[in-house]
Amino acid sequence: MSIVILQLPDVKRKSEIRPKACPNCHGETFQRWGRVTKAVKDNRHRTVVVYRYRCCHCKCTFRHYPTGVDRATQTQRMRKLAALFWVLGLSLRGVCSVLGAFGISLSHMSVWRDIQEQAELQAKRRQWQNVRVLGLDGAYPLGWGEKQPVLVAVDMGNGQPVEIGYVDEKDPQAVKRFLQPLVQRLGVGVIVTDDHPVLRNVIDQLDVEHQSCQFHLRRRVGLSLHRLHKQLPEKWLWVVDETTRLIDELPIDGGRQLFDLWKQITVPRRRPDQSLSPVDELRLLLIRLSDNWHRYRVFDWQPEVPWTNNITEQVIGKMKMRSRTVRGFKSWQGMWAALLLTGIGPTF
Secondary structure (H helix, E strand, O other), rough: OOOOOOOOOOOOEEEOOOOOOOOOOOOOEEEEEEEEEEEOOOOOOOOOEEEEEOOOOOOOEEEEEEOOOOOEEEOOHHHHHHHHHOOOOOHHHHHHHHHOOOOOOHHHHHHHHHHHHHHHHHHOOOOOOOOOEEHHHHHHHHEEEEEOOOOEEEOOOOEEEEEEEEOOOOOOOHHHHHHHHHHHHHHOOEEEOOOEEEEEEEHEEEEEEEEHHHHHHHHHHHHHHHHHHOOOHHHHHHHHHHHHHHHOOOOOOHHHHHHHHHHOOOOOOOOOOOOHHHHHHEEEHHEEEEHHHHHHOOOHHOOOOOOOOHHHHHHHHHHHHHHHHHHOOHHHHHHHHHHHHHOOOOOO
């Protein structure tokens, strides 16, 4: 039987240590300047003791809160627990009902603010973490009445979302503005995506290696070859079979072999107003595969690079499931916080 352990912040009823520095001048000498009893919303404590100190250097007074308590009425433990309940599937009002059983009265907007706070904390923790391999893919959750374009970046090492941008993956300039700071700040060396042409072109401009998802490649090429097999003259069917073999085996010199196949297919020059024939489509497919062959084999010489983008797809899958249950987001900040926490899951 599996056991789930939730690590929640500890909450003390009163502070056991003196402050180390003045928040105003960073002085280290203080006088105790009184105490107050603060009412808090917590499952164990209803009140805590807050001491007030006066700095001997700048004469400013300040409060020194116990562990797990700050200026908010809710303790840090309750704020994290409220966000955690929402991530696990409860609605905002459902979280209020559950916490109400412990004698903690919250409004649904308080829970929503707790969710946004936890998302911002997670974003700050991951802001400067090194990410060697980055997964990238687009999603379209429901927000303010219609589907909104979102670009999701995921750390392929631990499967956690790094950043979520309000970006349409079909807009190359917007994608570059979103992706370039991430690559520079996180030290990204490899980006894993599907075979989207816009993402491919932007990654080339950023001077990082690009691993194209093998699942998307084989599905797209497989469908094209299956269709062309029914339309091509019989004398070119062997080329389709050879291309299928190369896609399955991914040899090192596959790009050169595909280029040799392309050279063997000779067709008369077509007029500009003519549509592509099946043979023309086959030649175009071969040359595109040959030119991009290096993108399909990065995982072969870099073991930490996955050969598919499934990790990113799984994170986006969690986001899609949660976005359906909330019946649409009302603002971008709310969507960003909700998608980020949902992608992280109950491990934050």
